[in-house]
Amino acid sequence: METKRKIKLKPAARKISTIFGLILTIILLLFIVYEVNIHQLTKLGYSKDAAKSIIYKFKKKDVMQAGRNKTLNKAFESSNYDEKNFTTYTKVNYQNHKDLIKNINALVKIGYTNDEINMILSHGSNQDVKNFIKRGKVKYLEEFYTIEYAKLKYYDRYLAYMDSSREDEETSVLYVNLGLDKEDYKDYVDVKDFSYTMLVNKHYKLDEKFVPNALATIDDEYVKEDGIKANKTAIYHAQEMIKKAKEEGYNLFVNSAYRSYQEQEEVVETYRELYGDSYVANYVQQPGFSEHQTGLGFDFGSLDTNQFTKSDEYTWMEKNCYKYGFIHRFKTTYEDITGIKNEAWHYRYVGKKVAKYIYENDITLEEYYIRFIDK
Numbered sequence: 001m002e003t004k005r006k007i008k009l010k011p012a013a014r015k016i017s018t019i020f021g022l023i024l025t026i027i028l029l030l031f032i033v034y035e036v037n038i039h040q041l042t043k044l045g046y047s048k049d050a051a052k053s054i055i056y057k058f059k060k061k062d063v064m065q066a067g068r069n070k071t072l073n074k075a076f077e078s079s080n081y082d083e084k085n086f087t088t089y090t091k092v093n094y095q096n097h098k099d100l101i102k103n104i105n106a107l108v109k110i111g112y113t114n115d116e117i118n119m120i121l122s123h124g125s126n127q128d129v130k131n132f133i134k135r136g137k138v139k140y141l142e143e144f145y146t147i148e149y150a151k152l153k154y155y156d157r158y159l160a161y162m163d164s165s166r167e168d169e170e171t172s173v174l175y176v177n178l179g180l181d182k183e184d185y186k187d188y189v190d191v192k193d194f195s196y197t198m199l200v201n202k203h204y205k206l207d208e209k210f211v212p213n214a215l216a217t218i219d220d221e222y223v224k225e226d227g228i229k230a231n232k233t234a235i236y237h238a239q240e241m242i243k244k245a246k247e248e249g250y251n252l253f254v255n256s257a258y259r260s261y262q263e264q265e266e267v268v269e270t271y272r273e274l275y276g277d278s279y280v281a282n283y284v285q286q287p288g289f290s291e292h293q294t295g296l297g298f299d300f301g302s303l304d305t306n307q308f309t310k311s312d313e314y315t316w317m318e319k320n321c322y323k324y325g326f327i328h329r330f331k332t333t334y335e336d337i338t339g340i341k342n343e344a345w346h347y348r349y350v351g352k353k354v355a356k357y358i359y360e361n362d363i364t365l366e367e368y369y370i371r372f373i374d375k
Helices: 011-044 048-056 060-066 070-077 083-091 100-110 114-121 126-133 141-145 152-165 169-177 232-247 261-275 277-283 312-324 332-338 352-361 365-373
Strands: 189-191 204-206 215-217 229-231 252-256 297-302 326-330 343-349
Touching: 011 048, 011 060, 048 060, 048 070, 060 070, 070 083, 070 100, 083 100, 083 114, 100 114, 100 126, 114 126, 114 141, 126 152, 141 152, 141 169, 152 169, 169 365, 215 232, 229 232, 232 252, 232 312, 232 326, 232 343, 252 312, 261 277, 297 312, 312 326, 312 343, 312 352, 326 332, 326 352, 332 365, 352 365
Parallel strands: 189 204
Antiparallel strands: 215 229, 252 297, 297 343, 326 343
């Protein structure tokens, strides 16, 4: 029987094989370490691309100390990452901006602090920030942008309005956001979507084809004239309010509600012929600028008197309408903001929660809209 001979490697070959084995072992260990690091970083909340960049830049220790941070994640994903700004990235709140890291770098270079950068980024879109950067460092940053609803793109308008009106910063921001630094019925905001908190006034316009959601007819017992329509939900709460007032001895009814664009045109012309242009300017909105077209604006009356302002029903409404989701829309104290003289009879459905807030804080729908709706 023939025996097999073992092949013996020459010393040089054995040495090469050993080195090759060591290299493979080292590569395998490095790969394992790499994968463990990637896993640790992704588990912390970083993307795989960001984790790779963190490892290649030898920043794992610093990142682990910083913890999960969306802005830092975006920085390591970005080709605009700047090592000098690492600490700033950890201090700046994340914004969903395409050029977030590039913008942060530019703002740092201009000389803004971390707090100021946060202020700037949180008050505008990506494009707003890019445009703002072109100004260089500005004055009055904190004066305007500590106000939550201030907008970066209106900086020049805030300055101009404050200078011309001598109003304070907060008033200037509110009025400019509402477009009150512009001429009535000019350069308006187009309103397209129906909601219970939609804003329609001399600076917010509805298209002539706009029709509110869920139009329905108010029951005959709650009106003097048949066929008055409004939004179905608003009708329900208006009728509940009238019933409750009746139980307490007050006689309310709906005098007017929804009017189409074309019907508002007729109203404007009628009042112009009867009372003149001055009356129309103060009390009657132009077509497209009237709340009646929303189906949420109601004119109420008293069955006991034609002078609603002096009626007991008016007094009752002032104290109770918010409980049913309505607000007194045009008051004497609101004229600077609404642009409409006091209308004791005109109420607007906004929903119970919003109506309660507006009533308790004694503010206009405009102020509520700017603070909480207009983002």
